[in-house]
Amino acid sequence: MLVFLCSCGNSSTKAVIQNYPIHYYVMHANTYQNGCIYTTITESGTNIAHFVDYETLQSVPLCNKPNCTHSNESCLSYQCVSTSALPVIYQDQIYWFETDSQIVEEKDGKSTDYQFDTTCYYANLKTGEKKVFVKIPDVSMKDAVEMVIADDILYVIGCDQAYQTENGAWMEISCCGDQYLYAINLKTAEVKNYGLINDAPTAYYNWTLDYAMFFNVQLTGIYQNKLYFSYRYVDKKSDLTDYFSHVDFDDPNWSLADVDASVPWNRINKCLNLKTGEIEISDLPIAEIIGDGDYVYYDGTFCVMDQDGNVARSPGIVRDSYHNQTFVNGKFWKGSQNVCFDPKTGEDIPLAAQYQGKDITVLDLYKGNYIIQYYGENDDNVEYRFESVPEDKLLAA
Numbered sequence: 001m002l003v004f005l006c007s008c009g010n011s012s013t014k015a016v017i018q019n020y021p022i023h024y025y026v027m028h029a030n031t032y033q034n035g036c037i038y039t040t041i042t043e044s045g046t047n048i049a050h051f052v053d054y055e056t057l058q059s060v061p062l063c064n065k066p067n068c069t070h071s072n073e074s075c076l077s078y079q080c081v082s083t084s085a086l087p088v089i090y091q092d093q094i095y096w097f098e099t100d101s102q103i104v105e106e107k108d109g110k111s112t113d114y115q116f117d118t119t120c121y122y123a124n125l126k127t128g129e130k131k132v133f134v135k136i137p138d139v140s141m142k143d144a145v146e147m148v149i150a151d152d153i154l155y156v157i158g159c160d161q162a163y164q165t166e167n168g169a170w171m172e173i174s175c176c177g178d179q180y181l182y183a184i185n186l187k188t189a190e191v192k193n194y195g196l197i198n199d200a201p202t203a204y205y206n207w208t209l210d211y212a213m214f215f216n217v218q219l220t221g222i223y224q225n226k227l228y229f230s231y232r233y234v235d236k237k238s239d240l241t242d243y244f245s246h247v248d249f250d251d252p253n254w255s256l257a258d259v260d261a262s263v264p265w266n267r268i269n270k271c272l273n274l275k276t277g278e279i280e281i282s283d284l285p286i287a288e289i290i291g292d293g294d295y296v297y298y299d300g301t302f303c304v305m306d307q308d309g310n311v312a313r314s315p316g317i318v319r320d321s322y323h324n325q326t327f328v329n330g331k332f333w334k335g336s337q338n339v340c341f342d343p344k345t346g347e348d349i350p351l352a353a354q355y356q357g358k359d360i361t362v363l364d365l366y367k368g369n370y371i372i373q374y375y376g377e378n379d380d381n382v383e384y385r386f387e388s389v390p391e392d393k394l395l396a397a
């Protein structure tokens, strides 16, 4: 149960869960200044959202009901993740997206369209009462796994994530299809659609060919007052079908880096200039993540570009299939490779022995300690462990 502590002598409206002023929210690091939201699966097999408080490392369901079983629509921790991938909290309101879809048929029975309707819901964490925040027609947002909030605006990609096969059947695949950048004002509920992002004429090969993948437009964060997002596409169908008809995904040597290297992708990096409101094509390499205002990209090795444009290159960290990389306290963390890169010294620093092999995610820095997350060992159910660790214990001497 989420307990709201009263900050004595201070009747200000300071939020219990404190947002960063500008922040990138992603499923593996849905972080706030004093805690983190994550989803677990209960014994009955349902998803529920938890909040872990960095101060106590206590983890509680996002629910205010005494004696709740957190197993049906009456529970906020259940409903905010029952059909949506990434709930986010802003000023102690939790926001999430639900999307309905239906096939639209003409009089002759032929289907002509596959219609999406998204509703952004919100609930006050104190009351748990669910309300409609705003309706967003024509796109799906329930599968969005990346969002940015800056200056009361939530940025998210909406997808027309269905296509019709030659025999007339409709296919719906998460985060595919035509994709649009949306800005939702969390104060006024004003919604702005900035238009189609993946606009290359052959971008649709990504989701209409067997075995195709990498169809999602990726949001990566805000650098130098620009919101970055990217997508990739191929010019010819065979560029994808040749690769996917030969690749062996079970090969232990296979990784995402292989797809990067073996498919002749065109990569388009775009940004929304937050000063002008215009979408621009960017000359920068596509960002992997943007954190603390630094821009991390991969061009064979990982590079960190600071806010002045200075680039530091990691000596040895390579791209892999794990997504839990983060940028915290000025360092790039790659728990899957038991290492971090410090751009100030140009060194890759191994984790201390006790954190090797745990595939840790470094979530945040809180009161001088790193907050890390990893899976418990020998757990039948997936169970996250959280620790608060000083740097001299987390890194090898």
Ligand SMILES: [Zn+2]
Residues within 6 Å of the ligand: 061, 063, 064, 065, 068, 069, 070, 071, 074, 075, 076, 077, 078
């Ligand atoms: Zn509950």
